[in-house]
Amino acid sequence: MKSKRQAKLIELIQQREVGTQSELTLLLSEAGFNVTQATVSRDIRELKLTKTPSANGDVKYSMSAALDDQGMERLSRVFSDGFVSMDNAGNILVIRTYNGMANAVAAALDAMRLPEVMGSVAGDDVIFCVARTPEQIVTLMEKLKK
Numbered sequence: 001m002k003s004k005r006q007a008k009l010i011e012l013i014q015q016r017e018v019g020t021q022s023e024l025t026l027l028l029s030e031a032g033f034n035v036t037q038a039t040v041s042r043d044i045r046e047l048k049l050t051k052t053p054s055a056n057g058d059v060k061y062s063m064s065a066a067l068d069d070q071g072m073e074r075l076s077r078v079f080s081d082g083f084v085s086m087d088n089a090g091n092i093l094v095i096r097t098y099n100g101m102a103n104a105v106a107a108a109l110d111a112m113r114l115p116e117v118m119g120s121v122a123g124d125d126v127i128f129c130v131a132r133t134p135e136q137i138v139t140l141m142e143k144l145k146k
Contacts, residue, residue, distance in 0.1 A: 005033045010047065013062065018060055019058050078104060082108075083105060091132065093128075093137050096125060102123055106120045117140065118132060
């Protein structure tokens with residue numbers, strides 16, 4: 001449950017400009033997670049979220065530019081909790097997830113900032129992840145298997 005909640009939290013801050021813990025608590029509640037502000041505060045600390053300037057001049061939560069080993073481990077856990085399988089076609093990696101988990105898994109993948117990943121698009125249970133070359137897909141698949 002914790003990893004799903006944290007995956008949703010990552011997804012929310014990547015899709016919206018969220019500036020307060022109260023907003024995050026409300027958005028998580030709307031997404032079906034019964035949380036308190038204290039829980040959200042712990043999640044923010046564990047995920048090492050930072051506040052950065054938003055487009056409108058306010059502040060918003062963002063993933064830290066540099067992830068330490070613990071932060072990378074958490075993102076890896078979010079990824080593995082939703083992961084079902086993967087296969088490639090040229091320079092496109094197709095990742096299958098449990099129903100409803102593709103956005104959270106893609107958000108974790110994007111937050112990992114792996115150099116092989118140009119970008120990803122998520123549906124409900126599938127992610128298309130693009131690399132510049134087929135060789136990078138092989139490297140990426142090896143990293144994700146670990």
